[in-house]
Amino acid sequence: MNVGAPTTAPTAAPASALGGVARQELAQARFGYAFALPAMLLMLGIIIGPSLVVVAISLTDYELGVIDWRWIGLANYEEMLNDRKFWRSISNTFTYVAILVPSAVLLGLAVAIMVHARTRTKRLYEVIYFLPVTTTLVAMALVWNFVLHSKIGPVNALLVAMGFEPIAFFSDRDVVLWSLALIALWQLIGFNMILFIAGLSAIPQDLYDAAAVDGADGWLDKFVRVTWPMLGPTTMFVVVTTSITAFKVFDTIAVLTDGGPRGASEVLLFSIYLEGFEYFRMGYASALTVAFLTFILLFSLVQAWVIDRNVHYR
C-alpha cells in the first residue's frame, strides 16, 4: 500500500501579486478581529475584569461600609497563611471533596448502568432519580435536618430500634462533613446519572456485538473492554463538574450547621462568606477568594490534563 503523502509542486506566485495577497490577508485579519471584538469586550467586562478587581481588593484593607482604605500589599495573604482557621477550612473543603466526588461519580455511574438496562421503565426511573436535582437544596436541607435530627429524626429512631447508638449527624465533629456530603450526594447522583446515560446511549451496539463475537460477553468483560473506555470523555466531564460543585458547597452549611460544630464544617466558601459579609473584611475575603479560585483552576487543569491524555482516542 502506498503510504507516501501526495506531493504538490509549490506554485510560484508572480512577485507583483505578492503585495496584493498580503494586503488582502491583513484586511481579512482586521475584519476577523472586528467581529471577535464584542465577544472579547463582554468576556473582559464580565469575567476577567471582575476577577482582576477581586485580586486588587485583596491587596487592600477595604472593609464594607468604610470610606477609607489603603494598599497593604500582601498583608492579607500573610495573615491567611498564618490563620489556623484558613488551614482548617482548606482541610474541611478537601475532606468534603474527597468524600463526595468518588461516591457521586461511582454511584451515578452504577445507577446509570442499571437504569439504562431497563426498557419500559427507563423513563420512570430517570424521572425519579432526577427529581432531587430539580429541588432547591435550601428547602430540602430543612427536610434533611428533620430526617437526620439527633433526637426526633426517623433515621436515629431506626438505628436505636436496631440496637445501635444514635448518631449526632450535625453536631458530631467527625460526622458532620459526612452528613453534609450525604445530602449533596442525594442530589448529585441524579444529575450524574443523566450525564452517564447520555454517554451510554452514545456507545454503538456494534461494539458490544463485536465484543460478544470476540468472547467478551460477560458483564465484567463488557464493562472493562467497551463500556468504561467508551465512557471516558463523559467520566472526565462528570468528575470535573462534580469536583467544582463539591468545592462550591455553601447552602447546606449555611442552613444546617453554620460552620459548626466549632468550625468542623467551615469550608472555604463559608469562610469567605463569614469574613466578607459577617465581619465586612472585604480585603481579606478577597484574598481567600483568590485562593479559592486558584484551587479550582489548578484542580480543573490537572484533571483536564491527566484525563484528557487517557480518554480521547486520537
Add this chain to the structure above:
Amino acid sequence: MAEVRLRDVRKTFGEVDVLKSVSLDVRNGEFLTLIGASGCGKSTLLRVIAGLEAQTGGSVEIGGRAVDHLRPKDRGIAMVFQSYALYPHMTVAQNMATPLEIDRLWLAERLPLLRRLSPRRKALKGGIDADVRRTAEQLKIEPLLDRRPSQLSGGQRQRVALGRAMVRQPNVFLMDEPLSNLDASLRVHMRRELAALHAELGATFVYVTHDQVEAMTMSDRVALMEAGEVLQVGPPDELYQRPANTRVAAFLGSPRINLLDADVDATGRLSLFGLPLGMTGEQGSILGLRPEAIALAAPGTPGSVAGRVASSEDLGHETVLDLQAADWRLTLRAPAQTMAAARAEGWLGDEVSVVFDRTKLLVFDASSRRVETEARGAAAALAVAE
C-alpha cells in the same frame, strides 16, 4: 469442516415476522452471499447464525453441530461489521489480540491492574503477539499495529477488522456489508482482495450485501432474500439467466428487467406488441426482457417495434434508453458503437425502432414463476428452478 445448515429458522420481533422459516445450506468452504433490499431480513439471518440474536424457531448447525444454545464465541465463527466496530481506545495490535486474550487468558488475567500479578500471562502473551503479527503480515498491516483506529483510513480499518476476525482462525466468516462504507474505487479493490482471501483461507464465507455487483462478482452462490424469505439460491449467473420468478428477475440486473404482460389468444399463443412469439402460455403470462435483449434497428425492420424516446443516459461505453412503446416503458442498453452506427444511419429521432432477441426472452406464468421455453432451448417444459 464447517458447513452451515439452517432449518426452518424463524425470527419475530413483537408482531413482525422478520424471518419466515428460512432453510439454507452453506457448503464447506463456500462463498455464499445473502442479498436483498434493506429490511429483507438478511442481516438478522446473519446475526442469528452468529448467535447475536436468538431465533424464535428452527435450528442452526455449524460444522455438523447444533449451535443454538452456544455463545457467539463458541460457534467457531468470526464476524466483520459494516461499521468495522473496532475498539477506538485500543491500538490495532490490541484490537486484534482481543479475541485471543479472551480465549487464552483467565478472567483475572484480563482485568486492569490485577493482570500484572499473573506470571502465566507473560508466557501466553508472547504466543498471542506472534499470532497477531502473523495475521498482520498476511494482510500487510504490520506498520499499523501501534496506531489507533482513528488514525487509519477507511480501507485500513477494513483490513484491521478482517484481521481481528482472522486471528482466531475461525471456520466460518460472517460479513455484514463490510464494503459499504468504502468509496467506489476502494470497494472494487477490496472485492478482489476478499475473493482472494477466501481462496487463500479456504474457510466458509457468509456475506451480506445489498449490492448486486458484489454478489455477482465474489460469490460461489447467491441467496436472494425478500420479506424474510429466501426466493432463490444458486450460482450468480443462474439467478441472472434463470430467475425463479419475477421478483428475482426484477432484483438482479441494472438497469432493471422489462416485465411486460403478454397478449394471450384463445389458443394460448403468446404475442407481444402484436408480434407472435411462437410459444404458448396461460392467461396472465408475463414476459421478461433484459435491457440487453433489446437492440436498436432500422425503422420499418420486420418484427420491430417503434417507441418514443422518453430519456437517454449516455454512460460513455453505452447508452441507456427509455422508450415509451404503446402502453409500455422499455429500457434498453445500446453499446457506444451501436449508438454511433445508428446515429450515422439516421435511425435516431423522436422515435426509434427496436427488435427483441427471442432467445433471451423470459416467460413467467400468471403466478409470476418462470416457465422454461423452447425458444431458450431448454428441454423441460415447465421446470421451475428451486
